[in-house]
Amino acid sequence: MRILIFGATGMVGQGALRECLRDGRVTEILSIVRAPSGVSDPKLTEIILTDLTLIASQASRLGHFDACLYCVGVSALGMSEAQYTEVTHDLTMTIAKVLIRRNPAMTFIYVSGTGTSRNSHQMWARVKAQTEDELAAMKFKAVFDFRPGFIQPLHGVTSKTGWYTAQYLLTRPFAPLFVYLFPRLATTTERLGRAMLKVAADGYPVRVLENIDINAAGGA
Numbered sequence: 001m002r003i004l005i006f007g008a009t010g011m012v013g014q015g016a017l018r019e020c021l022r023d024g025r026v027t028e029i030l031s032i033v034r035a036p037s038g039v040s041d042p043k044l045t046e047i048i049l050t051d052l053t054l055i056a057s058q059a060s061r062l063g064h065f066d067a068c069l070y071c072v073g074v075s076a077l078g079m080s081e082a083q084y085t086e087v088t089h090d091l092t093m094t095i096a097k098v099l100i101r102r103n104p105a106m107t108f109i110y111v112s113g114t115g116t117s118r119n120s121h122q123m124w125a126r127v128k129a130q131t132e133d134e135l136a137a138m139k140f141k142a143v144f145d146f147r148p149g150f151i152q153p154l155h156g157v158t159s160k161t162g163w164y165t166a167q168y169l170l171t172r173p174f175a176p177l178f179v180y181l182f183p184r185l186a187t188t189t190e191r192l193g194r195a196m197l198k199v200a201a202d203g204y205p206v207r208v209l210e211n212i213d214i215n216a217a218g219g220a
């Protein structure tokens with residue numbers, strides 16, 4: 001499997017990249033990042049693009065991948081709806097449109113979040129829902145939305161978001177038990193990454209994967 005990954009410097013993306021590197025089915029990984037991840041491996045090529053809205057400049061290199069793991073995202077905390085929409089919706093759609101022109105036979109995996117809904121009173125949930133809906137309408141081979149809730153970072157994975165890091169430090173002693181007891185609410189970076197690869201390789205009975213599906217597909 002040839003995998004394209006966006007957001008590999010973030011918590012979800014680091015976990016996904018780790019599983020790609022360890023999975024024998026994955027033969028080639030192209031990671032597009034704003035700054036080097038510091039990871040090197042014979043399977044991995046990194047493109048450094050400081051402004052991802054300029055992704056069309058790399059279009060010729062994006063054509064032959066089986067799946068895109070889209071792990072870019074920001075916390076809505078302290079952001080206006082316009083600022084959050086620019087990263088969460090506009091950037092995602094800019095990239096998806098370039099990818100589909102190059103290769104509609106690709107599976108697109110979008111990392112969204114628990115509670116995503118058009119009818120939510122929370123701004124972030126509505127923006128994610130709009131993004132999910134517009135991606136679903138695109139004629140990729142398949143589009144899957146992953147909606148994790150609490151994510152336990154494993155294997156040295158760290159978040160780029162300051163308050164998430166604080167939250168993970170505070171919850172670290174209880175996180176394994178929480179994930180074990182509440183698979184409908186929580187998962188780990190390892191299961192999330194494994195689930196993405198399982199779904200990319202084999203598909204999945206539902207298009208929107210909540211925590212319970214992520215844990216099932218990721219081998220809980």
Ligand SMILES: NC(=O)c1ccc[n+]([C@@H]2O[C@H](COP(=O)([O-])OP(=O)(O)OC[C@H]3O[C@@H](n4cnc5c(N)ncnc54)[C@H](OP(=O)(O)O)[C@@H]3O)[C@@H](O)[C@H]2O)c1
Nearest residue numbers: 007009010011012034071072073113148149151159160161
């Ligand atoms: N962490 C959680 O507990 C959790 C739970 C549910 C859902 N999610 C969702 O998972 C996704 C990833 O979250 P995360 O926890 O991995 O976040 P993170 O650790 O903060 O990482 C964010 C990633 O997105 C990239 N990014 C952010 N803004 C960008 C921009 N304007 N242009 C290009 N790249 C940009 C970052 O790149 P740089 O390194 O260049 O900044 C980084 O790779 C988000 O959509 C989030 O809502 C996370």
